[in-house]
Amino acid sequence: xxAVWQMTASRVxxxxxxxxxxxxxxxxxxxxxxxxxxxxxxxxxxxxxxxxAFRKELGLDLPAHVRYFDWLGGxxxxxxxxxxxxGRPVSExxxxxxxxxxxLAVYAALxxxxxxxxxxxxxxxxxxxxxxxxVNVFTLTSISFPEFFVAYILxxxxxxSGLFPSMSNISPDMGLFERLxxxxxxxxxxxxxxTAHMMRMTRAAIINLLASPYIEMARLKGLRPxxxxxxxxxxxxxxxxxxxxxxxxxxxxxxxxVVEVVFVYPGMGQLMVDxxxxxxxxxVQACALIFALAYVALNxxxxxxxxxxxxxxxxxx
Amino acid sequence: MPAFLENLLxxxxxxxxxxxxxxxxxxxxxxxxxxxxxxxxxxPLTASFGLLVVILYAVVSLLAPIIAPxxxxxxxxxxxxPWDTTYILGTDNLGRDMLxxxxxxxxxxxxxxxxxxxxxxxxxxxxxxxxxxxxxxxDQALSRTVDVLMAIPPLIFALLxxxxxxxxxxxxxxxIALIEATRVYRLARAVAAGVVVMDYIEAAKLRGEGLVxxxxxxxxxxxxxxxxxxxxxxxxxxxxxxxxxxFLGLGIQPPTADWGSMVRDNATLITFGDITPLLPxxxxxxxxxxxxxxxxWMLHRASGLKE
Numbered sequence: 001x002x003a004v005w006q007m008t009a010s011r012v013x014x015x016x017x018x019x020x021x022x023x024x025x026x027x028x029x030x031x032x033x034x035x036x037x038x039x040x041x042x043x044x045x046x047x048x049x050x051x052x053a054f055r056k057e058l059g060l061d062l063p064a065h066v067r068y069f070d071w072l073g074g075x076x077x078x079x080x081x082x083x084x085x086x087g088r089p090v091s092e093x094x095x096x097x098x099x100x101x102x103x104l105a106v107y108a109a110l111x112x113x114x115x116x117x118x119x120x121x122x123x124x125x126x127x128x129x130x131x132x133x134x135v136n137v138f139t140l141t142s143i144s145f146p147e148f149f150v151a152y153i154l155x156x157x158x159x160x161s162g163l164f165p166s167m168s169n170i171s172p173d174m175g176l177f178e179r180l181x182x183x184x185x186x187x188x189x190x191x192x193x194x195t196a197h198m199m200r201m202t203r204a205a206i207i208n209l210l211a212s213p214y215i216e217m218a219r220l221k222g223l224r225p226x227x228x229x230x231x232x233x234x235x236x237x238x239x240x241x242x243x244x245x246x247x248x249x250x251x252x253x254x255x256x257x258v259v260e261v262v263f264v265y266p267g268m269g270q271l272m273v274d275x276x277x278x279x280x281x282x283x284v285q286a287c288a289l290i291f292a293l294a295y296v297a298l299n300x301x302x303x304x305x306x307x308x309x310x311x312x313x314x315x316x317x
Numbered sequence: 318m319p320a321f322l323e324n325l326l327x328x329x330x331x332x333x334x335x336x337x338x339x340x341x342x343x344x345x346x347x348x349x350x351x352x353x354x355x356x357x358x359x360x361p362l363t364a365s366f367g368l369l370v371v372i373l374y375a376v377v378s379l380l381a382p383i384i385a386p387x388x389x390x391x392x393x394x395x396x397x398x399p400w401d402t403t404y405i406l407g408t409d410n411l412g413r414d415m416l417x418x419x420x421x422x423x424x425x426x427x428x429x430x431x432x433x434x435x436x437x438x439x440x441x442x443x444x445x446x447x448x449x450x451x452x453x454x455x456d457q458a459l460s461r462t463v464d465v466l467m468a469i470p471p472l473i474f475a476l477l478x479x480x481x482x483x484x485x486x487x488x489x490x491x492x493i494a495l496i497e498a499t500r501v502y503r504l505a506r507a508v509a510a511g512v513v514v515m516d517y518i519e520a521a522k523l524r525g526e527g528l529v530x531x532x533x534x535x536x537x538x539x540x541x542x543x544x545x546x547x548x549x550x551x552x553x554x555x556x557x558x559x560x561x562x563x564f565l566g567l568g569i570q571p572p573t574a575d576w577g578s579m580v581r582d583n584a585t586l587i588t589f590g591d592i593t594p595l596l597p598x599x600x601x602x603x604x605x606x607x608x609x610x611x612x613x614w615m616l617h618r619a620s621g622l623k624e
Contacts, residue, residue: 144605
């Protein structure tokens with residue numbers, strides 16, 4: 001058992017190192033800017049006095065490593081400084097929106113994961129049938145669609161008739177059902193975007209195993225195809241499937257940005273896009289760090305879970 | 318549900334029409350003299366459809382100024398006019414001809430995406446091949462840098478960099494090229510790593526060939542097939558990323574006609590049941606699907622020839 005803990009610990013340590021370097025990049029990208037952030041943001045018409053005052057306010061007169069550790073230390077306890085655009089604390093701007101984004105991502109994942117597993121297993125069961133081919137073309141097509149195309153098709157079909165609202169302006173005082181109802185179209189868009197890839201990989205992972213001797217054995221015993229796939233192939237295909245699920249959940253994080261903008265959903269993605277346009281660096285840095293954290297964490301989770309799903313690695317002699 | 322059935326019939330009809338056009342195109346390709354037409358004999362319908370669409374896009378993007386009935390930035394009439402004989406696809410939110418902007422969009426969006434992919438390719442493949450050939454600390458330094466850059470989600474990274482350097486077409490091209498170059502590097506290095514251990518590379522080294530010869534004449538020809546396929550796939554990712562950024566208002570800026578920002582500008586029409594704003598998005602989708610179909614076929618051929 002200790003070997004597993006050791007491996008998990010080393011993976012977590014590696015993940016933390018990655019995060020540390022990412023934080024360096026997110027912070028350091030600003031330093032690469034030719035000239036100065038203050039001059040860049042205030043524009044050419046700014047007087048030297050305003051530039052100096054602005055620099056002092058941002059702490060730009062301090063050396064870079066001091067500012068970096070200040071920023072990182074603050075970020076660790078949820079304090080990201082103040083927004084450059086309106087002076088409010090960044091944590092205040094993010095707090096409510098982070099919850100909304102997580103709600104949307106979890107909502108989409110709860111639909112997408114069971115759906116794609118089911119479709120993938122069915123495609124493996126009825127491989128090379130008409131159903132399989134249809135699903136194949138459909139998934140190849142939907143992988144190459146821009147997210148906003150899928151979103152607007154859904155609006156055209158489902159929102160225009162008044163079935164669902166085309167704007168998911170949810171607020172904290174709404175009940176769960178109201179939130180689920182209003183968030184349905186964005187969640188469905190995200191589902192469609194990630195399902196294709198997940199089910200393709202599920203199908204591939206299971207079909208890969210079908211040539212193994214123990215599957216041959218099960219078939220010779222006269223087991224039903226559904227039993228062979230569910231009880232014999234699926235447990236052994238878990239590692240790649242877990243991996244691809246986690247990777248797609250990580251992909252949701254990127255997809256959420258565009259989808260939130262289409263549906264005017266009050267989440268982190270929309271905040272980040274607005275802040276990029278305003279060049280509100282502190283907010284963008286905070287959002288980037290949180291998105292990167294989720295991305296790295298999910299990849300780490302995939303890594304650990306897929307190892308744990310393999311008994312040969314857990315009970316190594 | 319008569320409206321739904323009608324939609325379904327349209328979809329099926331379009332698919333059948335596409336299949337027929339693809340079949341005719343493949344038939345024409347096979348009429349080319351035997352030595353040239355060889356690859357087209359085993360071409361599936363999806364690939365011939367993809368090839369046709371890619372050629373069509375290339376022609377349209379080159380001839381846009383000639384085909385387009387109106388100018389790219391010319392305000393011709395009132396806003397949001399419906400489809401009619403003068404303005405075949407109606408007018409947009411500022412009263413510009415939709416069809417003309419769609420055609421010019423082919424030139425801008427596809428052109429910029431192609432340029433970006435090209436830069437990403439040179440910036441990714443050259444270090445990738447170098448790292449695989451040289452090995453040692455060069456390989457370690459480059460690979461670890463790329464590992465870290467790849468740990469940040471691409472769109473988030475692009476947004477971060479665009480905040481810092483400001484939004485403009487040049488900046489966007491450089492930022493996206495940099496991000497995609499990391500992915501190209503990965504593939505180029507992996508493929509080349511399989512080639513450098515071959516005996517003929519060893520022989521070339523013993524002959525005393527230089528690094529440029531080794532990469533250009535020995536490694537590159539043997540890694541060409543997967544790299545060309547990767548170019549197609551990368552192009553799809555780039556065009557999706559560019560249109561996502563343009564859709565968010567951070568990419569190609571108006572008044573330049575671009576498919577992503579055209580969707581954004583005219584999106585309000587969709588809630589009124591007008592599908593015009595979906596057309597630019599469909600144009601992107603059709604192109605990426607077509608490229609994927611062609612790449613699929615090329616990869617299949619490349620793997621088949623090796624067997």
